[in-house]
Amino acid sequence: MKISTFIVLFSSLTIAANAQTFTIMPVGNKISFSNVNQVNIIGYEGKEVMFENKDYDHEYFNRASGLKLINSEIFDNTKIGLSVQNQGDVLIVKQVGNNDACNEAFKYIIKVPSNINIEYKHSSWDGDDLNINNISGEIEVSTNYNDIYLKAVTGPMAIKTVYGSIEVEFEELAQIGSVSLYSVYEYIDITLPENAQSSINLKTNHGNIYSDMDINILNEENTNILSNGDKIEGNLNGGGVDLIINANYDNIYLRKAK
Amino acid sequence: MTHLENKIIDHLNGELNAQEWENIISESKKNPETKILIEQYKHLFDQIDNINIVLPDNRLKDNFNHALNTEIAEAKTPQITKSNLFKYMSQAAILILLLAVGLLIGLNIKSNQIINNYADRFQHQQSDMLALLQEESSSERIKAVNMSYGIEEPNKQIVNALIQTLLNDKSDNVRLASAEALSKFKSNSNVRNALIKSLEQESDEAIQIALINILALMNEQRALKSFEKIIADDNAVNFVRDEAYSGKLKLIETY
Numbered sequence: 307m308k309i310s311t312f313i314v315l316f317s318s319l320t321i322a323a324n325a326q327t328f329t330i331m332p333v334g335n336k337i338s339f340s341n342v343n344q345v346n347i348i349g350y351e352g353k354e355v356m357f358e359n360k361d362y363d364h365e366y367f368n369r370a371s372g373l374k375l376i377n378s379e380i381f382d383n384t385k386i387g388l389s390v391q392n393q394g395d396v397l398i399v400k401q402v403g404n405n406d407a408c409n410e411a412f413k414y415i416i417k418v419p420s421n422i423n424i425e426y427k428h429s430s431w432d433g434d435d436l437n438i439n440n441i442s443g444e445i446e447v448s449t450n451y452n453d454i455y456l457k458a459v460t461g462p463m464a465i466k467t468v469y470g471s472i473e474v475e476f477e478e479l480a481q482i483g484s485v486s487l488y489s490v491y492e493y494i495d496i497t498l499p500e501n502a503q504s505s506i507n508l509k510t511n512h513g514n515i516y517s518d519m520d521i522n523i524l525n526e527e528n529t530n531i532l533s534n535g536d537k538i539e540g541n542l543n544g545g546g547v548d549l550i551i552n553a554n555y556d557n558i559y560l561r562k563a564k
Numbered sequence: 565m566t567h568l569e570n571k572i573i574d575h576l577n578g579e580l581n582a583q584e585w586e587n588i589i590s591e592s593k594k595n596p597e598t599k600i601l602i603e604q605y606k607h608l609f610d611q612i613d614n615i616n617i618v619l620p621d622n623r624l625k626d627n628f629n630h631a632l633n634t635e636i637a638e639a640k641t642p643q644i645t646k647s648n649l650f651k652y653m654s655q656a657a658i659l660i661l662l663l664a665v666g667l668l669i670g671l672n673i674k675s676n677q678i679i680n681n682y683a684d685r686f687q688h689q690q691s692d693m694l695a696l697l698q699e700e701s702s703s704e705r706i707k708a709v710n711m712s713y714g715i716e717e718p719n720k721q722i723v724n725a726l727i728q729t730l731l732n733d734k735s736d737n738v739r740l741a742s743a744e745a746l747s748k749f750k751s752n753s754n755v756r757n758a759l760i761k762s763l764e765q766e767s768d769e770a771i772q773i774a775l776i777n778i779l780a781l782m783n784e785q786r787a788l789k790s791f792e793k794i795i796a797d798d799n800a801v802n803f804v805r806d807e808a809y810s811g812k813l814k815l816i817e818t819y
Contacts, residue, residue, distance in 0.1 A: 446702050448736040450769060462703030464737035468770050468803070483703030484710065486737045490770050491803070507710075511777065548710050550741070554773065 328357040328384035334395025335443070337418055338425040342388065342401045343433055344413040349420030349440035349458075355397060356417040359386040378403045388414070396425075428452055444483065453492075461485045461547065467492070471556075475563070479504055484548040494551050495559040503546030508538040508560065510553045517560040568598065572605045689715050694725055702735040709741040713748075723749060727758040736768045743771065747778045756784055763790050773807045780811040788815050 331354050339345060367385075375382065380389045382402040389400045399416075418424070423443040426436060433452040438445060438459065445463040447454060452467055456474040462483030465472055471492035479485070479502040487494050498504070498519065508515050515538055523540040542549075551558050571588055574580040592599035689711060696708030712718050712726060723746075730742035743762065749755040759782075763775040772794070779787035794800050794808035 444701055444703055446735065446737070448768070462701070464702045464706060464735060466736050466740065466770055468773075483701055484706045486703070486706050486741065488737060488740055488770060490773055548707060550706070550710070552740075552744075554777075 326359045326386045328386055328388070328390065329354050330357075330390055330392075330397065331355075332397040332419075332422065333392040334397070335419075335421070336395060336423040336425065337397040337399065339427065340398070340400045341428050341430065341433070342399055342414065342426075343428075344435065345426070346413075346415045346437040347424065347439065347441070348415065348417050349422070349442070350417050351420060352417070353419055355390075355419075355422075357384060357386060357388060357390065357399075358415045358417075360413055360415055375403050386414075440477075442480065463487075471495070476502065478502070479547065479549075481547050484550065486548075486550045488550075488552045489556065490554045491556060492553070493556040493559065494553045495561070496549075496551065497561050497563050498542070500562045501543055503541075503543040504549040505541045505545045505547070506538065506549045506551070506560075508551045508558050510536055510556070510558055512555045513553055513557040515558045515560070519560055519562050521560075568601065569605070572602055576605060576609045690719070690722060693722065697725055697729060702738050705729070705733065705735065705738045706741045709738065709745050712745050718749075723752065723755065727754065730758060730762050731765070736771060739766075739768070739771050740774055743774050743778060747782070750782050756782065756786070760784070760787055760790055763787065764793075769801055769804050772804045776804075776807045776811040780814040783815065785815060788812060791815070 337355060367387075380400050380402045382389060384390050387402055389398075389402055391398055418441075420440055421443045422441070424438065424441060424445045426438075426445075426447045426449070428436070428449040428451070431451045433449055436447065436449065436452045436454045438454075438456045440458040441456075442460045445456065445459065445461075445465070447463075447465045447467070449466070449470060450468040451470055453470040454465055454467055454472045456463070456465075456472075458477045459474065460476060460478050460480040462480065462485060463474075464484070464486045465474075466486075466488040468490045469492060470489065472487050472489050472494045474487065474495070475497040476499060478499055481503065485504075487496070493513070500519070506521065515536060519542060521538070521540045521542060522544075523538055525537065525539040551560070568588070571580055571584060575585050575588070588598070588602070592602055693708045693711040693715070696704050696711070699705055699708070709726065709729060712722055715722060718726075726742050726746050730739055730746060733739050733742065739762075743759065746755050746759060756779075759775055759779055763772060763779065766772050766775065776787075776791065776794075779790075791808040791812045795805050795812065797805070800808075
């Protein structure tokens with residue numbers, strides 16, 4: 307066995323040994339995250355919700371072993387720093403205590419049924435990136451600082467961030483409900499299938515709007531009103547679900563999938 | 565009239581040959597009745613010849629021609645007298661009135677259909693929108709808010725629904741969409757009041773920024789007080805305070 311191969315195998319075993327998991331069956335079809343840092347949500351063809359703290363820091367948690375967290379009213383029922391429980395039809399997920407984004411002890415991979423509806427809220431600066439992949443359910447995100455990356459999603463969705471950017475790669479644009487993306491200070495970058503049908507409303511007060519898609523612009527006379535910012539209203543492929551994109555201070559990129 | 569009488573008349577008209585007339589004379593010499601008959605017809609013809617024939621003068625001819633031409637002209641273009649003018653006008657007025665009534669009935673039916681169709685469509689749009697606003701899904705509620713753009717003249721109920729959504733909806737994105745939708749009703753004082761009220765009670769920073777921008781663009785001077793309140797609030801996050809300060813400058817510049 308070569309030394310390099312040995313090192314790779316050893317590293318993998320170490321990571322696997324550190325990973326801690328928690329699994330639960332959701333009662334309804336909605337999962338709600340409240341102030342959970344460094345979240346990576348992946349849709350899969352199963353029914354359970356599986357939490358994995360990939361880089362579980364044994365030393366960090368062992369130091370607090372036998373003690374009770376007394377600066378939080380939330381109880382850690384997962385042993386990975388989270389409170390997870392079904393309340394009504396919603397699976398509620400909350401982070402227990404204060405954990406900054408630099409702490410690798412809290413970095414979650416969460417596997418969920420791909421058709422589940424997701425709600426994610428985060429108000430502080432340490433949310434870090436939010437990644438959501440392979441979800442056909444409705445996604446609602448309200449954050450202040452997270453950068454948001456969505457891949458292989460279909461909508462509907464309502465995404466809002468103040469200081470974060472938003473990148474969305476649509477697998478398809480479902481003709482179910484509206485898609486609303488709002489960032490105050492950062493860019494919004496959308497990739498759509500070339501045949502996506504949508505009624506679009508793009509607005510930026512201080513940025514620019516770029517696209518390589520065949521947009522039928524309906525408000526050409528109003529595209530350069532300085533006092534109101536730049537606004538594009540039109541449709542793609544004859545129109546469809548509402549696609550509302552608003553980036554106050556930065557650019558909007560609307561591109562077709564290659 | 566006998567055969568002899570016809571011969572006598574032909575002779576007096578110059579149409580009987582001489583031999584036939586000699587034969588009749590010879591007969592009259594033998595028969596006194598024939599002689600008397602010849603004398604009676606001669607006398608009759610003399611009387612006829614002596615009749616004084618009065619010829620019409622040229623004025624009569626002119627009058628006749630004038631009268632004839634007048635009749636011809638009248639036959640072509642009936643003369644409108646005051647009496648028949650009134651008759652014609654009455655008939656024309658009745659005809660026009662009937663046409664107008666028919667047209668009005670037709671137009672009324674058509675316009676009623678248009679109004680009914682529009683009312684139905686408006687009613688449906690309004691019902692759909694108000695129903696969607698009650699949906700659990702945020703995307704559906706945003707869809708409802710966006711429907712207000714398609715309603716040409718949203719009524720008070722729709723505007724109030726948007727205001728309630730702005731003030732009470734639990735989703736940030738839905739409240740943001742409502743603020744944007746309401747911003748087009750610049751002249752509506754209820755909307756302006758609602759936007760100011762929303763700014764005073766709103767906790768989400770992104771919506772605060774949107775409201776500050778909308779109120780500044782509306783040149784809503786009453787918002788100045790709210791802006792100054794945010795600027796003076798140590799608990800407000802810096803970027804919202806910066807936006808409020810920017811909004812304040814816009815209001816002062818445009819005042």
